[in-house]
Amino acid sequence: MVTEDLVRAFDDAGFRLTGARQSVIDLILSRNGAFTTADLVDDARRRRLPAARATIFRTLEVLEQLKVVERLDLPNGSHSYIRCGSGHHHHVVCRRCARSVDLGDCGMSAVAAEVAQRTGFRIDLHRVEMFGLCPSCQTVVPT
Amino acid sequence: MVTEDLVRAFDDAGFRLTGARQSVIDLILSRNGAFTTADLVDDARRRRLPAARATIFRTLEVLEQLKVVERLDLPNGSHSYIRCGSGHHHHVVCRRCARSVDLGDCGMSAVAAEVAQRTGFRIDLHRVEMFGLCPSCQTVVPT
DNA sequence: GTTTTTGCAAACCATTTGCAGGGTC
């Protein structure tokens, strides 16, 4: 059960397992791809779960530190969050349904190493995000 | 002269070549790496160039459409702009001095193609940003 | 002259914060 992973990560790190936090985790698990803070706020209100806006933000912050959630910068400038395992990896996100797939390293470490070599930069961090249409959305919106 | 590139791009696209816009272009060219809107606002005030905050934002927006400036999302969540040529490419940015180097495609199209193959996604867009220390900043800040 | 652009200030919107009350260990 995935819930447990998040819950365990939570109190292993010494955070209290409160009702509000469980609600947020629940909300996140109820979505399957990338989601925005506004999505969670709306879901919470709709499902009458106890989780104020500020708490949602604070909980996401914690989850981000725990590396079970990651924040993405969408091409249009807005932000999204996505649930994911730890370890170095990247995502491809469907621009229509927000479903996402974890890509692992997908060869980027090698690319980064080559770039470091070529430019003389010491590269500490690289970010890769890919956007497009997932298989099922391709059939719906052929463009 | 680089100024001309920006200026020409500007009126080729049917925009008026105003004093304020020339100031913004001038400000951008006076910086050599990535810069923030706040940088430009400060520079403008300091140099007494006519360019109000709103105009700076509006001009950057135009320059972005003209593909001579690109907006970057920094790892800390803030934004930066960078001057660059058109065509598909990525950057490596020094986290200390903001100097940046254009990386061209750097093998990413191939990576994207492989990911498309593997996941079934149709990939329309990918973004890559690398951060680290440029050669000269490495000598200053060894860490 | 007509149309675009500017500047200013106000509006916006997502996110953060202060603080008093409530919940958890």
Next chain:
DNA sequence: GACCCTGCAAATGGTTTGCAAAAAC
């Protein structure tokens, strides 16, 4: 009981917008 967490509402900070005056063509 001590400390952590929550909710609310207010503050924030970057970005956008409305509008009348000014500049460009």
